[in-house]
Structure formats: structure tokens, C-alpha cells
Amino acid sequence: MGLGLVGRSVQVKGTPADVEAAVRDAGAGWLLDEMPSLAAMRAGDSGIGSVQWSLGGHGIRIGDANLARDALSSQGIAVACSEALYAAAIRTPVDAALVHARQIEQRATHLDTLGRVIERCRFREASIWSDYASFVARFGDRPVPAETAALRQNQVQRMTVRTVT
């Protein structure tokens, strides 16, 4: 049995007693009921679960190295595999530019969707979510490229982006 926690600083990186107190303060003490104390449990891996991305540099980045989607989307593995197929199909500089444009478009779409999810979130007024919403909104309104890439029979093809509002 494991316990997964999402939060900032002491909420996830404090001592076991700090983390337990943070869970109880958040009204989620029931999660700890009938569980061993956190001090008696083995700590697992931890990582950033919020959206992040990289820009510039050489070569083509795929998966989380390009855009680590918010973990809530549960899409990271599928899109990382898909991007690997796109990257392997690049044969010309035009292909590379189209795949790059697709990455920009995918990032804008993810930020837009994420912003809408947070807007509907029950806890959207809490600072942790409102701060996150501000961050997402700050980067979410970048222009989306007019053209992007589609992959057909292992060939990169040009596709026009249609924005639906």
C-alpha cells in the first residue's frame, strides 16, 4: 500500500511528522487512517507534477524533455511515444520545422486545457491553484502556428491548424 502526495515544500519534503500534519491540516487525515505512520514507510520517488517545458538549443526534444504535461492529464507516456515517431520521421528541414510547430501548438493546447480545468476546480481559490492558474495564463496565450505536422505512413505532412473557440 502506498500514499501519493502532491504539494509544495514542507507538504512533500518535510519530515514524516510535518507531512502527516500537512495532510491533516488539509482535511485529508482520513488518508492516514489504518496506515502505518509515514516514518515507518519507505519514501518513494518524487518529482515535479506541474507543467514545464524547454525552449531553444540544438536537436529535437521529445517527451518530457520537450513538454512535461501536468500529471493530471495522464497523457505523458502516449504523447512521448507519439513524438518519438514524429522525430524519427523527420527527413528534411521543412519536416523539422513542421514538427517544431506541432510542439508549439501542442504546448498552447495543453496550457489552454489546463487553464480551463483549473477554472472548474473546486479549490481554484486556494493560493496553490490560483498561483498555478496565473502561471498557466501567463504563457497560454501565445500565438499558435498556422501550420503543423501530421504523421501519415511514417511521413511528416503539412497540416493547417484550425482554432475552435
Ligand SMILES: Cc1cc2nc3c(=O)[nH]c(=O)nc-3n(C[C@H](O)[C@H](O)[C@H](O)COP(=O)(O)OP(=O)(O)OC[C@H]3O[C@@H](n4cnc5c(N)ncnc54)[C@H](O)[C@@H]3O)c2cc1C
Ligand atoms: C506524478 C506523475 C504522474 C503521472 N501519471 C501519468 C499517467 O497516469 N499516465 C501517463 O501517460 N503519464 C503520466 N505521467 C507522465 C509520464 O511519467 C511522463 O510523461 C513520461 O514518463 C515521459 O517519458 P520520457 O521518456 O519523455 O521521460 P522519462 O520517463 O523521464 O525518461 C527519461 C529517462 O532519461 C534518463 N536520463 C535523464 N538524464 C539522463 C542522462 N544524462 N543520461 C542518461 N539517461 C538520462 C532518466 O533517468 C529517465 O529514465 C505522470 C508523471 C508524474 C510526475
